[in-house]
Amino acid sequence: xxxxxxxxxxxxxxxxxxxxxxxxxxxxxxxxxxxxxxxxxxxxxxxxxxxxxxxxxxxxxxxxxxxxxxxxxxxxxxxxxxxxxxxxxxxxxxxxxxxxxxxxxxxxxxxxxxxxxxxxxxxxxxxxxxxxxxxxxxxxxxxxxxxxxxxxxxxxxxxxxxxxxxxxxxxxxxxxxxxxxxxxxxxxxxxxxxxxxxxxxxxxxxx
Amino acid sequence: xxxxxxxxxxxxxxxxxxxxxxxxxxxxxxxxxxxxxxxxxxxxxxxxxxxxxxxxxxxxxxxxxxxxxxxxxxxxxxxxxxxxxxxxxxxxxxxxxxxxxxxxxxxxxxxxxxxxxxxxxxxxxxxxxxxxxxxxxxxxxxxxxxxxxxxxxxxxxxxxxxxxxxxxxxxxxxxxxxxxxxxxxxxxxxxxxxxxxxxxxxxxxxx
DNA sequence: TCATCCACCTAACATCGTTAAATCACACAC
DNA sequence: GTGTGTGATTTAACGATGTTAGGTGGATGA
Numbered sequence: 144x145x146x147x148x149x150x151x152x153x154x155x156x157x158x159x160x161x162x163x164x165x166x167x168x169x170x171x172x173x174x175x176x177x178x179x180x181x182x183x184x185x186x187x188x189x190x191x192x193x194x195x196x197x198x199x200x201x202x203x204x205x206x207x208x209x210x211x212x213x214x215x216x217x218x219x220x221x222x223x224x225x226x227x228x229x230x231x232x233x234x235x236x237x238x239x240x241x242x243x244x245x246x247x248x249x250x251x252x253x254x255x256x257x258x259x260x261x262x263x264x265x266x267x268x269x270x271x272x273x274x275x276x277x278x279x280x281x282x283x284x285x286x287x288x289x290x291x292x293x294x295x296x297x298x299x300x301x302x303x304x305x306x307x308x309x310x311x312x313x314x315x316x317x318x319x320x321x322x323x324x325x326x327x328x329x330x331x332x333x334x335x336x337x338x339x340x341x342x343x344x345x346x347x348x349x350x
Numbered sequence: 351x352x353x354x355x356x357x358x359x360x361x362x363x364x365x366x367x368x369x370x371x372x373x374x375x376x377x378x379x380x381x382x383x384x385x386x387x388x389x390x391x392x393x394x395x396x397x398x399x400x401x402x403x404x405x406x407x408x409x410x411x412x413x414x415x416x417x418x419x420x421x422x423x424x425x426x427x428x429x430x431x432x433x434x435x436x437x438x439x440x441x442x443x444x445x446x447x448x449x450x451x452x453x454x455x456x457x458x459x460x461x462x463x464x465x466x467x468x469x470x471x472x473x474x475x476x477x478x479x480x481x482x483x484x485x486x487x488x489x490x491x492x493x494x495x496x497x498x499x500x501x502x503x504x505x506x507x508x509x510x511x512x513x514x515x516x517x518x519x520x521x522x523x524x525x526x527x528x529x530x531x532x533x534x535x536x537x538x539x540x541x542x543x544x545x546x547x548x549x550x551x552x553x554x555x556x557x
Numbered sequence: 558t559c560a561t562c563c564a565c566c567t568a569a570c571a572t573c574g575t576t577a578a579a580t581c582a583c584a585c586a587c
Numbered sequence: 588g589t590g591t592g593t594g595a596t597t598t599a600a601c602g603a604t605g606t607t608a609g610g611t612g613g614a615t616g617a
């Protein structure tokens with residue numbers, strides 16, 4: 144008799160309903176403005192019901208981040224078939240930008256706020272976006288594509304990552320400030336990626 | 351009789367005490383964790399007293415930001431005497447990094463969070479850090495130092511700004527995450543600035 | 558002397574995340 | 588069928604937050 148299984152399934156269903164509601168409300172209203180009571184009301188439950196499925200609001204956020212990191216990682220691994228590691232680097236950068244444009248609020252949670260510790264998931268390579276970037280950089284390093292003074296894969300990965308993150312996060316945080324004439328995000332991001340790649344490539348390796 | 355002046359001065363004094371307390375508590379505990387009640391207790395006032403000097407917590411934050419932007423702008427204008435605009439660009443970037451290292455919490459408020467509208471101050475050039483960056487880039491542009499496809503001063507300013515902001519903000523937000531082996535901030539930032547500048551300079555203009 | 562003013566305080570409100578304890582529905586043992 | 592759990596959900600509340608209405612008290616100025 145599968146009553147236990149059904150119970151488990153039902154439990155999972157309401158858990159998913161919570162996640163789904165939280166996901167959309169975080170994305171549209173922002174994380175701070177989304178209250179536990181509001182999430183509960185949305186799925187026609189009582190606020191306390193959520194605490195039966197998640198320890199607290201942070202746990203809810205972390206779980207959502209988990210899924211988002213996995214999605215981002217999957218986007219990256221689609222670039223696996225690109226032979227040239229430098230070209231792959233460029234494409235990773237643009238995929239990152241697209242992710243941010245389509246999920247600005249989640250981007251903010253994932254990369255712009257101090258998340259509560261949040262240890263690494265199960266190192267599943269499909270979800271490990273940073274690992275994929277690191278591997279790509281290492282490949283370029285092994286092929287001798289970069290300038291001789293750049294030998295640290297982590298440093299190179301962090302350089303490329305942060306240079307796209309910079310323009311994304313500034314525009315997310317400051318897009319409404321009138322004292323900067325913002326340019327198109329995709330265009331500026333591409334210019335940054337191109338400039339940075341030019342700047343890290345060994346002489347004679349320019350595309 | 352200067353009683354009116356004295357009253358005004360006294361008012362200003364407690365106002366400054368509030369600002370000073372808030373400044374330090376924001377810097378050490380973080381902005382969210384610093385409560386209005388705590389600020390009040392620190393200066394031995396009642397929470398409501400603060401509201402006699404500032405409309406609300408946001409107004410307090412904005413006022414502090416104001417001062418911080420001015421400080422940053424003053425740091426920048428110290429580079430005025432550097433002749434070469436490209437070298438000045440590099441030095442601006444490093445000054446920006448130093449500012450962030452010494453004021454991480456304020457940096458977070460100034461550049462990593464959506465501040466409530468916060469219109470531009472009085473365009474005082476001494477406080478307008480972005481304006482100073484923009485002027486430097488324009489100077490390099492006029493001197494024909496950059497690649498021919500890069501003609502927009504705002505785009506160039508945003509490229510250089512965001513590439514240093516990227517590594518700073520990532521390390522501030524994610525420095526405790528164990529899934530990235532962070533490198534020294536100053537070193538990585540310098541590598542990024544150098545790479546980016548190499549990547550935007552016209553051929554034959556390399557330092 | 559007395560009304561005024563203004564900095565400041567007392568007391569409270571609404572809302573937040575969160576928790577202890579009660580309730581309710583339903584599967585199971587006898 | 589009747590207790591007996593068990594586990595999902597609710598009721599009611601707690602403490603903390605930002606904030607506000609209304610009062611207090613002491614110096615000012617006529």
